[in-house]
Amino acid sequence: MNNRFKIILLRLLSPIFAIFLAALISSLVIVFIHQNPLKVFVTMFSFSFRRIDSIAIILYNATPLIFSGLAVSVGFRMNLFNIGVEGQYLMGAFLAALVGFSIKGLPAFIHLPLTILSAIVAGALWSFLPIYLKVKKGVHEVISTIMLNYISFSVIHYFIADLLMDKSQKMLNGLGSPLVRMPKLMPTALMPRMREFLNMFGFNIPKHVYLNWFFPLGILLAIGIYYMLMRTPFGFELRAVGHNPDAARTSGIKPEKVYFMGFILSGAIAGLVGLSDLLGYFGYMDLDFPRNYGFNGIAVALMGQNSPIGIILSAILFGFLNRGAEGVQTFLNVPMDTVIILQALMIISIVIITKVMNDYIKRMEKREVSKNASGRTAGVQL
Amino acid sequence: MHLAELLASSFRMAIPILLTALGAVYSERSGVVNIGLEGMMIVGSFWGALGSYFYGPYVGFLVAMLAGIVLAIIHAIASVTFKVDQIVSGVALNILAYGSSRFMSQAIFKMATTTPHVAGLVKINIPGADSVPYLKPLLTGISPIIIITILLVPISEFIINRTVFGLRLRAVGENPLAADTLGVNVFRMKYAGVLISGMLAGLAGAYLAMEHTGMYVEGMTQGKGYIALAAMIFGNWTPSGALMASLLFGFAESLSFRVVENSFIPYQFIKMIPYMLTLIVLAGFVRKSTPPAADGVPYERNAG
Numbered sequence: 001m002n003n004r005f006k007i008i009l010l011r012l013l014s015p016i017f018a019i020f021l022a023a024l025i026s027s028l029v030i031v032f033i034h035q036n037p038l039k040v041f042v043t044m045f046s047f048s049f050r051r052i053d054s055i056a057i058i059l060y061n062a063t064p065l066i067f068s069g070l071a072v073s074v075g076f077r078m079n080l081f082n083i084g085v086e087g088q089y090l091m092g093a094f095l096a097a098l099v100g101f102s103i104k105g106l107p108a109f110i111h112l113p114l115t116i117l118s119a120i121v122a123g124a125l126w127s128f129l130p131i132y133l134k135v136k137k138g139v140h141e142v143i144s145t146i147m148l149n150y151i152s153f154s155v156i157h158y159f160i161a162d163l164l165m166d167k168s169q170k171m172l173n174g175l176g177s178p179l180v181r182m183p184k185l186m187p188t189a190l191m192p193r194m195r196e197f198l199n200m201f202g203f204n205i206p207k208h209v210y211l212n213w214f215f216p217l218g219i220l221l222a223i224g225i226y227y228m229l230m231r232t233p234f235g236f237e238l239r240a241v242g243h244n245p246d247a248a249r250t251s252g253i254k255p256e257k258v259y260f261m262g263f264i265l266s267g268a269i270a271g272l273v274g275l276s277d278l279l280g281y282f283g284y285m286d287l288d289f290p291r292n293y294g295f296n297g298i299a300v301a302l303m304g305q306n307s308p309i310g311i312i313l314s315a316i317l318f319g320f321l322n323r324g325a326e327g328v329q330t331f332l333n334v335p336m337d338t339v340i341i342l343q344a345l346m347i348i349s350i351v352i353i354t355k356v357m358n359d360y361i362k363r364m365e366k367r368e369v370s371k372n373a374s375g376r377t378a379g380v381q382l
Numbered sequence: 383m384h385l386a387e388l389l390a391s392s393f394r395m396a397i398p399i400l401l402t403a404l405g406a407v408y409s410e411r412s413g414v415v416n417i418g419l420e421g422m423m424i425v426g427s428f429w430g431a432l433g434s435y436f437y438g439p440y441v442g443f444l445v446a447m448l449a450g451i452v453l454a455i456i457h458a459i460a461s462v463t464f465k466v467d468q469i470v471s472g473v474a475l476n477i478l479a480y481g482s483s484r485f486m487s488q489a490i491f492k493m494a495t496t497t498p499h500v501a502g503l504v505k506i507n508i509p510g511a512d513s514v515p516y517l518k519p520l521l522t523g524i525s526p527i528i529i530i531t532i533l534l535v536p537i538s539e540f541i542i543n544r545t546v547f548g549l550r551l552r553a554v555g556e557n558p559l560a561a562d563t564l565g566v567n568v569f570r571m572k573y574a575g576v577l578i579s580g581m582l583a584g585l586a587g588a589y590l591a592m593e594h595t596g597m598y599v600e601g602m603t604q605g606k607g608y609i610a611l612a613a614m615i616f617g618n619w620t621p622s623g624a625l626m627a628s629l630l631f632g633f634a635e636s637l638s639f640r641v642v643e644n645s646f647i648p649y650q651f652i653k654m655i656p657y658m659l660t661l662i663v664l665a666g667f668v669r670k671s672t673p674p675a676a677d678g679v680p681y682e683r684n685a686g
Contacts, residue, residue: 029482033489081469129661139664142417142469146608147657158650295477302470335488340481347474348456351466 022345047327062319066218068297071270084145086294087152092271095122097285100185111188123271131263181286191279212280222308396632402610403624405582412575413555417472420607421479426587428483431598450584465680495600538621555674
């Protein structure tokens with residue numbers, strides 16, 4: 001009993017240890033460029049938590065990371081590494097932008113869901129090839145998805161810059177460098193912001209905050225995924241295959257089928273990652289559409305230890321770090337990229353700490369078992 | 383366009399892939415999957431350019447190899463000593479390489495994505511090349527790194543197959559328990575494999591920055607680290623196989639440059655060729671090749 005409490009405590013503490021370890025090491029980097037790390041971290045906090053709109057901006061930053069963290073974590077649950085979230089969400093955003101601008105005359109309650117659905121479909125389709133190659137040809141999903149990421153960059157570049165470019169835009173800007181972007185989405189395809197809703201409760205959110213309904217949607221999805229994993233037969237199969245595919249097969253589960261369904265589910269979720277930016281902020285897709293959410297999702301999933309609540313919290317943590325980094329760059333002239341370093345260090349620290357703790361827990365359980373076996377003939381508790 | 387020109391350019395494009403693939407052979411033969419090669423190339427290209435900018439090309443290459451080794455040490459500590467998932471560790475290193483290069487570039491050059499122009503090594507011209515006009519592109523302006531890389535193929539073949547070190551390296555990758563029982567220091571061999579791969583990937587990155595482009599540009603590696611892994615798999619985990627596979631990828635890449643110049647196909651699709659080729663190669667050939675038996679499996683001394 002006492003041990004179970006200890007295990008939960010260790011699980012909760014390990015991300016916190018990882019944050020401290022990563023912060024400590026990145027302090028060295030900051031010292032290296034003759035800045036005071038303490039001042040940098042203090043600025044991060046003071047810049048982020050000064051006003052209510054800063055908190056709304058953090059939640060806006062966290063929104064795509066919730067989706068990408070969930071997408072990566074569904075893969076991790078099956079012991080598959082979906083590093084292709086990057087390409088999947090760009091394809092998702094692209095198809096959504098296409099559906100959003102080309103279909104006209106639909107009411108919003110049809111157009112918006114249709115746009116979201118097309119992003120899901122594109123993400124799912126883009127994840128089909130790697131899992132097919134994995135199951136049928138034994139190609140490691142990490143390399144195939146990375147190759148597909150590069151291919152998706154080119155595909156999107158082609159569609160945005162050559163085929164679907166907004167020509168009127170080019171004409172308007174004339175002599176200056178024209179914005180290479182697709183036509184603007186119909187207003188019926190855009191996601192409303194949460195500003196009016198929050199203002200009703202007395203929060204005074206200014207206009208430049210783009211927090212939109214994808215944030216609560218992301219939280220709902222996290223709950224849905226949790227329910228799916230823990231309470232449905234498919235979720236059970238998914239976890240079983242992740243733990244031990246051979247054992248799962250012996251008990252009548254077809255791992256190949258689970259891999260297929262699970263990976264495509266991961267891709268479908270990934271399709272949604274870019275929508276908060278596309279439908280809640282830009283309203284069009286261009287060549288500078290935000291990148292790297294897929295890679296950030298890996299850090300989010302690992303820090304959140306694949307649990308939906310953990311993912312939401314770590315997405316918010318990274319949302320805060322990104323916000324803080326803007327402040328640090330503006331006020332202290334420390335490059336924003338400190339956050340990327342911090343993120344990479346967090347990944348390494350969290351996996352090492354988790355590993356060490358799991359080994360410790362295993363040893364503890366072993367001791368417990370042998371103690372029980374030698375003492376009473378009581379059942380083994382797990 | 384001359385055939386000799388195409389061949390010469392294939393060779394030049396193949397070099398960074400080959401160097402990294404050779405490194406991957408050492409790492410994977412010792413049983414450690416190194417997906418962080420991309421990141422080691424990135425730091426190699428940045429630190430190579432940095433070193434060359436301040437102290438000249440020789441220092442540049444040394445610093446680049448050191449930078450690759452530093453990342454490799456992190457990978458080895460995480461995946462050999464602490465036995466964490468090798469893929470996760472490698473991916474984290476790639477992120478670290480990307481972020482730290484941007485950070486350093488911003489801090490030193492006040493530009494996150496490029497460095498100023500930097501010097502490369504003195505190019506070698508084969509004497510008498512002018513008298514054979516068709517072969518001139520192949521025989522002139524050769525970077526010494528190209529020659530070193532080509533020499534590294536038979537040398538690596540010899541080290542891995544004919545020396546005690548190579549035998550132990552392979553033993554550790556095939557059956558670490560048996561190697562351990564016979565008194566081979568499993569962890570030390572794995573460290574050696576990973577560190578060699580970091581050094582060579584760092585060198586490859588420096589080649590890209592100093593010999594190929596003359597400066598560091600963010601994203602200049604363009605996934606060559608991953609392509610090198612594919613080349614190593616395609617080459618069946620051997621140095622000479624890696625040579626053949628890298629030449630194929632180098633050819634694809636140089637072909638894509640040529641086709642761009644006069645073509646109806648949009649250049650974005652031509653840019654995809656190396657990545658498509660990687661997928662096709664892996665899908666078509668990966669089953670016929672055999673990885674080291676304990677590749678990617680951390681060695682736990684008292685497991686079972």
